[in-house]
Amino acid sequence: MKLSDRLRQDSETIWKKIYNHPFVVELFDGTLPERKFRFYILQDYNYLISSIKNFSLLASRAPDEKSLIEVAEMAYMEATGEFEGYRSFLEKMGLSVEEAQGQEMMQTGLSYVSFLLSTSSLKTFQEGMAAVLPCYWSYQEIAAYHGDKIRGMESEIYREWASYYLEDEYIELVDRIRALVDRTGTGFPYEKLREVFINASRYELNFWDAVYREGIT
Amino acid sequence: MKLSDRLRQDSETIWKKIYNHPFVVELFDGTLPERKFRFYILQDYNYLISSIKNFSLLASRAPDEKSLIEVAEMAYMEATGEFEGYRSFLEKMGLSVEEAQGQEMMQTGLSYVSFLLSTSSLKTFQEGMAAVLPCYWSYQEIAAYHGDKIRGMESEIYREWASYYLEDEYIELVDRIRALVDRTGTGFPYEKLREVFINASRYELNFWDAVYREGIT
């Protein structure tokens, strides 16, 4: 079994909760209040910015040239394509980047990005990459799990959001991150990778929870 | 006067030595032994790789989103365009990336990249950017200073190398780095920026010195 598949398997309980989280289920059923979705989108800004920083940090600690070049490219893709996509998506919803920037960050989001950035700063490249994977991968699996509902989704906004994670370009990004984890992490103490992968998966679940509650604790 | 112009002015003595360094002068006069040039090109590999890491580090510490995106793009440009250009240039000289990787790094080069990476790791973003500027900028100025000789250069390899630093794409990169130093460094304690800029300029000069001596101390 590939390393990434083993990590995925060991997080099954958490991932199931992610697929079946009310935010996710209601979004694909079309019953999610738009207010909650807007809250989510605005909170996502902080994650996107931190993600560019985090891939940059990981690049600076890459163990070999191939990984260095690949992760620097991921940082760039986040900073350009992803960011532009995010901006145009905001606009379709009548929102702006400035509104997203001005949003107070909920603590659950701060905790998640702090976890990613401190792992990349102080632990190994391998652990940093394993921490990054659950976010990207679980979005693809969410979209695949609920995939048969997408075509019939009434809300254009929800449908566009959901479709993105099944596009070739996105799947290729997930595949590249997985391959990087598999290539650099094989031979690395598994327990350490498992710990960060599970923690990152929990932060994903917490994030859905917190945006569903619109940050109210 | 712009901040970058002031930094440049305060390093005039060192930069003059760079323009008039035997390696540079002989290269444009066509009298530089190809053996020295090959040594230089092979040693440059380490600088290029460290440069990708260094821009990545700086991105992770960028003080605002605009700088973050810009510096992540610079890291990417180094990792892709610059790297591919370097690879194809090596090939034209009958060399390979593997040979460059296998080359023992001369200590002068190690010192230079250590200076850049420790500045970006432990000092401010502003100081890190000021440390990066002399390399990119001085190459442009070297090519401009000796520009009228380029057309007549006999060696295709030397001519191609020299022309690159006068191309629009390269000049635009230098302009962007300068603009970033000007924008983020204005208001920052000047003495600190001056210190790193001058030290980086000295490392540039040392680098030319060391490759001219082919690493022999």
Add this chain to the structure above:
Amino acid sequence: MKLSDRLRQDSETIWKKIYNHPFVVELFDGTLPERKFRFYILQDYNYLISSIKNFSLLASRAPDEKSLIEVAEMAYMEATGEFEGYRSFLEKMGLSVEEAQGQEMMQTGLSYVSFLLSTSSLKTFQEGMAAVLPCYWSYQEIAAYHGDKIRGMESEIYREWASYYLEDEYIELVDRIRALVDRTGTGFPYEKLREVFINASRYELNFWDAVYREGIT
């Protein structure tokens, strides 16, 4: 008003909740179930270890020699005096450092230390120091707020724990951290310091919450 007093004032709402948190109130009233206290003590291990790392990180980024020496000493005090005190306290409770190490870290604790470590790694020294202050300072204030109950506390363990935060040695440590924040942070953009100080105060509150629930979410 001193910078630290202003930060403290702006966090008043959160700090009041800390003083009056059931965990704290019941501890000083002697009604806190020992099971909850043991859970807290075991979870505290991770904070202590991260605190040594965090002060070390801050030392490496200190803006001047005086701060460097002072923060390196704080790291050492955590690594020796605090750590030995913690070990002997564990022993009095029939626990060992190994048990604390073997404890699964609750996510609230992981979030708190990730926040501290990523702030020290990627933001300024001033922000890193402002993030550290609420923990140390609020413990002193908790003990002072409930101080008149200490003498009459039945549980020797609870009494010993509470008394420690009113000892001269501890108060001096808090005073030194405050003085360092005041000295290096004055003139620094206040909003940034306020943001990390308030976030750290929230993490303190979350921590009490989570240990009161014994990590059950």
Add this chain to the structure above:
Amino acid sequence: MKLSDRLRQDSETIWKKIYNHPFVVELFDGTLPERKFRFYILQDYNYLISSIKNFSLLASRAPDEKSLIEVAEMAYMEATGEFEGYRSFLEKMGLSVEEAQGQEMMQTGLSYVSFLLSTSSLKTFQEGMAAVLPCYWSYQEIAAYHGDKIRGMESEIYREWASYYLEDEYIELVDRIRALVDRTGTGFPYEKLREVFINASRYELNFWDAVYREGIT
């Protein structure tokens, strides 16, 4: 053979040059111009300060609690005992810490500390520790190698300087650093440790060279 002994053996050629360097030989023979010694002592300030930062950085990346506590203690010893010793030594020579701080750092010294700090920032703890060892260890070996001359040294200053590196306290520090390299580095790819150990040894040699020339290049 212990890992540290193997590293030491592989650097034999460089270490021999260190023992027999004119600066070292003339110092023990009592013929070293005091001007050169003063230059050396003033330049050493930067190394001492960077050493506190460097041990702090290494502490923040320590792979286990034992190493963390030990390295935090080394940072503290540098910041207190070593620093106080240095200050009182300066005073005996009619110099002050302020003069040392005001000294322009020679580039050889900047390169050495940049190498140490960038290794600790971006490479592994094991490589960072291997980079630290040559400085401490070679001073002990220099003093031992020329040990029979110490008693007869006329200059009280030179004698005091030389004696320090044979005192129990200093030897114990070297032993602890070696033991830490041996304990954490065994099993780690040897070639990587060898590379940093040899580079650090070269920087030691360069440092003696540069202070002998009083920074004139």
